[in-house]
Amino acid sequence: MAHQKLSYAELRVKDLAKELEFATEVLGLEECSRDGDTVYLRCGYDDYVDLSITQGGTGVKNFAIQVDGQEDLDRMATRLADEGVATETSTDRVPQVEKSLSLQLPSGHDMEFVVLRNNTQTHIQPALTKVKKTYGGVNPIDVDHITLRVEDVKGTAEFLKTVLDFRISEAFSPAPGEWGAAWTRVGEYHHDVAMMQKRHPGETLDHLCWTLVSWEHIKNACDYFAQAGLLTETHPGRHGVGGNLYTYLWSPGGNRYELNAEMPRMVNTPAEPKIWTDLPSMFSAWGDLPPESFTFGS
Structure with missing residues (x-):
């Protein structure tokens, strides 16, 4: 399979300040970027976004599945076109995401397939992680x-x-x-x-x-x-x-x-x-x- 894993989720939150405090001080995520009322956070053994939180409401805004490369996005775009499913492509929409292909599921959920920028990691190596464990909290992998x-x-x-x-x-x-x-x-x-x-x-x-x-x-x-x-x-x-x-x-x-x-x-x-x-x-x-x-x- 060209698909790898869940790459990140984008959630709406009813109180951005309280959620950000919980995410960083208790859950132990690290803020890596922000854009207006959206904050991007990461954790674990790589340098990529795991979660974004946006002020206003609750629930899923979007989620993404990581794929191997551009050819996988092209193949999926062709498959979805054949099925009559509309798609959109974007570049650099999320920090360190090189390209993405977005669609809407029959359930109404927005999802993406994404290619990460400069992704050379081949396996999880805790001793060589680029994310420094200088912050507290739960610290998920x-x-x-x-x-x-x-x-x-x-x-x-x-x-x-x-x-x-x-x-x-x-x-x-x-x-x-x-x-x-x-x-x-x-x-x-x-x-x-x-x-x-x-x-x-x-x-x-x-x-x-x-x-x-x-x-x-x-x-x-x-x-x-x-x-x-x-x-x-x-x-x-x-x-x-x-x-x-x-x-x-x-x-x-x-x-x-x-x-x-x-x-x-x-x-x-x-x-x-x-x-x-x-x-x-x-x-x-x-x-x-x-x-x-x-x-x-x-």
Whole structure:
């Protein structure tokens, strides 16, 4: 596959100042650029933007999938034109993004395929990271995945699969013929873009997830949140679907974040998606139930 991973997400926030303070002082991201009411932030083991936050509202403004190079953008543009999907190209729209190809999903979400500028990194090497760990907070390794709120889960997942070359890892079917959630991937990890059934008008985002190193890292993160007066939405646990470790909280800007470790690698690439029908076992392998607040996105 030419697709690599989720490159960044662009979120709307209801209070830019409070969200920026949380992002830098508690979550441990580093501001790398700003443009008016938009601030760009990065973290982890590379020098590229992971998140932008923009004043006004909540939810998803845009998200991007990294590809190998220009030929991949050209190939995707041709594929989308054949499918009757309108696209736009841009240069230098986001800091250190050389070129991008944007489209709108059937769900109404805006997304991009992007080529990063001067991207020579071949693997994660913590000792040689260019981002200096001079700032405090949780310090995620990277942005991990995004989970959208959509009207038609199965239709959106099938569009990602048949038109955009994603694979569907797992899905939740609350009733025969219905999908309430789906987890899709572009690389070897379990999911890069997931989606949940929209339950309330205006919802576009369920959560944005950050990669942490380990269970110990998640525990320390929860301590950071408590010290900052922020309570997690769930106990730390292990999902049934995917099997990754997790905890969730709402940021001051009005969006849900997940902290994740041990995201599994998919060892059977052509396998058909596993279909879950039991919500409690899907949510937690340890018996926890999702809180009532999980019915809401942003």
